[in-house]
Amino acid sequence: MRDHLRPTLPEGGKARRVYLLLRDDITSGVHGPGALLPGEQRLAESYGVSRVTIRRALDALEGDGLIDRRAGSGTRVSAAPGTEAMAADVTTLIPQIVRMGQHSARLLSFSYDVPPAQVAREMGIAEGERVQTAVRVRLAEGQPFSHLTTYVPEDIAANYSEADLANTPLYQLLERSGVRVASAHQTVSATLASPDVAQALECSTGSGLLSLRRVVRDARGRVVEHLSALYRPDRFKLEMALTRVGADDARHWEPVVGDRSAEDMEDGNGGKA
Amino acid sequence: MRDHLRPTLPEGGKARRVYLLLRDDITSGVHGPGALLPGEQRLAESYGVSRVTIRRALDALEGDGLIDRRAGSGTRVSAAPGTEAMAADVTTLIPQIVRMGQHSARLLSFSYDVPPAQVAREMGIAEGERVQTAVRVRLAEGQPFSHLTTYVPEDIAANYSEADLANTPLYQLLERSGVRVASAHQTVSATLASPDVAQALECSTGSGLLSLRRVVRDARGRVVEHLSALYRPDRFKLEMALTRVGADDARHWEPVVGDRSAEDMEDGNGGKA
Numbered sequence: 001m002r003d004h005l006r007p008t009l010p011e012g013g014k015a016r017r018v019y020l021l022l023r024d025d026i027t028s029g030v031h032g033p034g035a036l037l038p039g040e041q042r043l044a045e046s047y048g049v050s051r052v053t054i055r056r057a058l059d060a061l062e063g064d065g066l067i068d069r070r071a072g073s074g075t076r077v078s079a080a081p082g083t084e085a086m087a088a089d090v091t092t093l094i095p096q097i098v099r100m101g102q103h104s105a106r107l108l109s110f111s112y113d114v115p116p117a118q119v120a121r122e123m124g125i126a127e128g129e130r131v132q133t134a135v136r137v138r139l140a141e142g143q144p145f146s147h148l149t150t151y152v153p154e155d156i157a158a159n160y161s162e163a164d165l166a167n168t169p170l171y172q173l174l175e176r177s178g179v180r181v182a183s184a185h186q187t188v189s190a191t192l193a194s195p196d197v198a199q200a201l202e203c204s205t206g207s208g209l210l211s212l213r214r215v216v217r218d219a220r221g222r223v224v225e226h227l228s229a230l231y232r233p234d235r236f237k238l239e240m241a242l243t244r245v246g247a248d249d250a251r252h253w254e255p256v257v258g259d260r261s262a263e264d265m266e267d268g269n270g271g272k273a
Numbered sequence: 274m275r276d277h278l279r280p281t282l283p284e285g286g287k288a289r290r291v292y293l294l295l296r297d298d299i300t301s302g303v304h305g306p307g308a309l310l311p312g313e314q315r316l317a318e319s320y321g322v323s324r325v326t327i328r329r330a331l332d333a334l335e336g337d338g339l340i341d342r343r344a345g346s347g348t349r350v351s352a353a354p355g356t357e358a359m360a361a362d363v364t365t366l367i368p369q370i371v372r373m374g375q376h377s378a379r380l381l382s383f384s385y386d387v388p389p390a391q392v393a394r395e396m397g398i399a400e401g402e403r404v405q406t407a408v409r410v411r412l413a414e415g416q417p418f419s420h421l422t423t424y425v426p427e428d429i430a431a432n433y434s435e436a437d438l439a440n441t442p443l444y445q446l447l448e449r450s451g452v453r454v455a456s457a458h459q460t461v462s463a464t465l466a467s468p469d470v471a472q473a474l475e476c477s478t479g480s481g482l483l484s485l486r487r488v489v490r491d492a493r494g495r496v497v498e499h500l501s502a503l504y505r506p507d508r509f510k511l512e513m514a515l516t517r518v519g520a521d522d523a524r525h526w527e528p529v530v531g532d533r534s535a536e537d538m539e540d541g542n543g544g545k546a
Contacts, residue, residue: 011321012287012290012320012321012322013287014285014286017285017290017478017479020465020479021465021467021478021479024464024465025467028462028464028484029389029390029391029392030389030467031389032389032390032391033390033391034390035389035390046468046469047285047468047478048284048285048468048478049285087460090363090461090513090528091515091525091526091527091528092525092526116302116303116304116305116308117302117305117306117307117308118302118305119302181517181524182516182517183514183515183516183517183529184514184515184516184517184526185512185513185514185515186512186513186514186515187360187510187511187512188363188461188483188510188511188512188513189301189483189506189510189511190463190464190481190482190483190484190504190506191297191301191463191481191506192293192294192297192480192481194294194298194303195319195320195321196319205290205294205320205321206290206293206294206479207465208463208464208465208481208482209463209481210461210462210463210483211301211463211506214515231463233462233463233464233484237460237461237462238460238461238462239458239459239460239461240363240458240459240461240528241456241457241458241459242364242456242457242458242459242487243455243456243457244454244455244456244457252364252365253364253365253457254364255363255364255513255528256456
């Protein structure tokens, strides 16, 4: 809860907004380690704010250890601005650090509810039909990196309890319920952190988040799970390898199937959503 | 330039921030078509702002046609809030609409520069070495949806001109230069729109964007292109199909290789970054 206990800039203010934008550019490498940032006047013009606002944003970045300011020589990005985001295979969603075991999950809510209309549509269930809804946060080394909302048809979810879900990966619970997971379709996009998600992920409201929706089906094509995942981009990113195959005009990209070591823990720990 | 010519809410203000968050929740389906939004007082508490600010954000959403407000019956999400985002295969990055031909590209800049340190590192080139840098915006039906920055080693880029790049897909130019594209590694994340990117994509500064980095190599492993792409999530999303294969403990996800029709135009039009 660092961001919440020690707010250096008021939520929703202009200085916080500029701070978030500059922090993003630094952690994503647009302004790499050692890079010289533009002067205060140029930043003020670029962001359409006053120099006072720029100075407050830079104060906060300096407090984070992301920049070094020296009189006369300008403002530079620090040599090692924070750690690299965890990389995860786009098929497993399991980041490296989770595979290594230093992770945990927090169950924020467990209920039987009517899902949002779009989720019901994607699940192919009738309007007004209830599903088991769970909200979890996943942490690596005590730091939250993902916010997961899962929806499971009521008859399948009847086979497990809130306590089960708090301790056992959902895929294991589905399989225990006789479900044979066969296929999935996933959509990757981006969104902004709403106040409740920001609190759970210990980031600022309005931060950019990577979003992923996965609709999981059994062999007969029935949706057995609907997952909405939100990830902090400073702590998590999706990776994939592509290879260029075919000849001449038929030449095209194909995904490289990941090495199996990434999958070994899938059925054995909490690393599965 | 709609957002810039008719700003309904000042950039950087609290009302604009709440507007962006609510708009995101509506276009992403968190608040689906016809859903009842919480009352002004509850929204004010949730976002930590005044009711006046909430009302101004709702005014802007109403102006966009995203919500309907009726005295006595509250605020509902409109029946058809905007269009669906284009979906694109994660390997080709070509959205459906681009395949259908109603697209174009705008070359914003073309120069020979030293790339950001992180790009140089990922390209495996020496510090201070120059590369050909191009910034392009891609449009579908006249609407910008992606902002592309590409870096190409100087000796390869020497084979094409600014005019070539404005009219011909980069992959065609690379192949014409004798390059044999063999493999790529891509990373998917999220970021916030900086002022210059927001202007190019005709969105608000601080909007959430889907970001993708792709490092493309030839058969000998040399980096021949570095691509940084930013996408408006309301207009573009990445999709992929997965299949669950293997038996028992070895059961795992594998990507499904896309149908070839998605690739047919890859070497024939501007749909390739």
